[in-house]
Amino acid sequence: MSSPTASRAIHVASWNIHKGIGTDRRRDLARTSRVIAEISPDLMALQEADHRFGTRAGLLDLDHLHDLTGMSLLPTGRAGPSHGWHGNLILARKARLIDLHPLSLPGLEPRGALITDLEINGHPLRLVAAHLGLLRMSRRAQARAILDRLSRLSPLPTLLMGDLNEWRGGPGSPLALLARHFTLSDPVPSFPTRLPLLALDRMMAGHGGALSDVAAHDTALARRASDHLPLTARLHLPGVAP
Numbered sequence: 001m002s003s004p005t006a007s008r009a010i011h012v013a014s015w016n017i018h019k020g021i022g023t024d025r026r027r028d029l030a031r032t033s034r035v036i037a038e039i040s041p042d043l044m045a046l047q048e049a050d051h052r053f054g055t056r057a058g059l060l061d062l063d064h065l066h067d068l069t070g071m072s073l074l075p076t077g078r079a080g081p082s083h084g085w086h087g088n089l090i091l092a093r094k095a096r097l098i099d100l101h102p103l104s105l106p107g108l109e110p111r112g113a114l115i116t117d118l119e120i121n122g123h124p125l126r127l128v129a130a131h132l133g134l135l136r137m138s139r140r141a142q143a144r145a146i147l148d149r150l151s152r153l154s155p156l157p158t159l160l161m162g163d164l165n166e167w168r169g170g171p172g173s174p175l176a177l178l179a180r181h182f183t184l185s186d187p188v189p190s191f192p193t194r195l196p197l198l199a200l201d202r203m204m205a206g207h208g209g210a211l212s213d214v215a216a217h218d219t220a221l222a223r224r225a226s227d228h229l230p231l232t233a234r235l236h237l238p239g240v241a242p
Contacts, residue, residue: 008121009212009234009235009236010042010043010120010121010125010234010235010236010237011040011041011042011043011232011233011234011235012041012042012043012044012159012161012203012232012233012234012235013036013039013041013043013044013045013217013230013231013232013233014044014045014046014047014129014161014162014163014201014203014230014231015035015036015044015045015046015047015201015217015226015228015229015230015231016046016047016048016131016162016163016200016201016226016227016228017032017046017047017048017049017059017225017226017228018048018226018227018228019048019049019050019051019052019059020032020059020060020225020226021226022224022225022226023192023193023194023223023224023226023227024224028225029059029060029061030061030064031221031224031225032060032225032226033060033061033064033065033068033069034068034221034225035217035219035221035222035225035226035230036065036068036069036071036091037068037069038217038219038221038222039217039230039232040069041071041091041093041232042092042093042094042095042120042121043090043091043092043093043095043120043125043127043235044071044090044091044092045088045089045090045091045114045127045129045161045162046084046088046089046090046091046129047087047088047129047131047162047163048087048131048163049083049084049087049088049089050082050083050084050087050089052087056081056082056087057081057082058081058082058083058084058089059083060083062083065091069091069093070093071091071092071093072091072092072093073089073090073091074089074090074091074092074095074097074116074118075097075100076089076100076102076114077100077102078102084114085102085112085113085114086104086105086110086111086112086131087112087131088112088113088114088129088130088131088162089114089129090114090116090127090129092118092120094120094121095118095119095120096118096119096120097116097117097118098117098118098119098124099116099117100114100115100116100117101115101116101117101149101153102114102115103115103145103146103149105130105132105133105138105141105142105145105146106138106141106142106145107133107135107138107141107142108133108135108138109133109134109138111131111132111133111138111142112130112131113128113129113130113131113142113145113146113149113162114127114128114129114130115127115128115129115146115149115150115153116129117156123157123237123238123239124156124157125156125157125158125159125209125235125237126150126153126156126157126158126159126207127158127159127160127161128146128150128158128159128160128161128162129161129162130142130146130160130161130162130163130164131162131163131164131165132162132163132164132165132166132174133165134165136166136172136174139164139165139166139174140172140173140174140177142174143174143177143178144177146160146178147177147178147180147181150181155207156207157205157206157207157208157209157237157238158182158205158206158207158209159203159204159205159209159211159235160178160182160202160203160204160205160206161201161202161203161204161231162201162202163200163201163228164200164201164202165200166200166202167187167198167199167200175202178204179204181206182204182205182206183204183205183206183210183211184202184204185202185203185204185205185211185214185233186214187199187202188201188214188215188216188231189216190216190228190229190230190231191227191228191229192227192228193222193223193224193226193227193228193229194223196216196218196229200228201228201229201230201231202231203231203233205235208237208238209235209236209237210235210236211233211234211235211236212233212234212236213232213233213234214231214232214233215231215232215233216229216230216231216232217229217230217231217232
């Protein structure tokens with residue numbers, strides 16, 4: 001039996017929505033929202049949720065998404081029409097924002113990590129939503145930048161998830177850098193959706209957080225909606241029941 005203060009594990013998800021463009025080459029954000037509704041997580045990180053150029057305006061109909069899923073956009077601290085921070089955003093159900101630490105990442109292309117402290121199910125959590133670059137040298141520098149920022153913050157149970165664009169391990173891998181501070185979940189192939197072979201999308205937890213049941217959300221709709229499959233998992237925090 002759970003203790004009176006414990007609550008259920010948190011259902012989390014991460015997805016590169018590819019700006020709403022599916023494998024049929026159509027941009028269909030209503031379809032994107034339906035996949036999110038299929039998953040129905042408590043907490044979700046999205047990548048490529050804004051236009052890449054121009055005003056970088058957000059792509060999702062947030063009111064429709066809230067009506068469909070009950071999830072709301074957590075603030076990023078960024079002014080203007082963008083939903084996210086360099087295309088990264090966080091959707092949550094029944095979460096309270098505590099603090100923001102948005103981070104522009106080094107590299108040849110604009111990339112970012114949205115570091116957000118929140119309270120969910122009555123428990124504190126630091127979520128790092130990230131999208132790393134296409135060049136391995138950039139990814140290593142970006143992983144180091146994330147770890148450096150985290151080292152300057154007071155410790156909290158932490159979850160990092162996003163499209164890390166990395167499937168290789170070894171001493172020179174950004175994953176090896178991150179593994180010094182996080183427990184990496186087993187790799188789950190998520191790209192490309194037609195025949196998932198590469199584990200580009202990853203989740204990892206640290207400072208008392210733990211993940212279980214990490215899996216790709218592999219449905220007919222998800223396979224059409226983006227070139228990446230969403231990842232889902234259960235997040236266990238100190239004092240949160242299985």
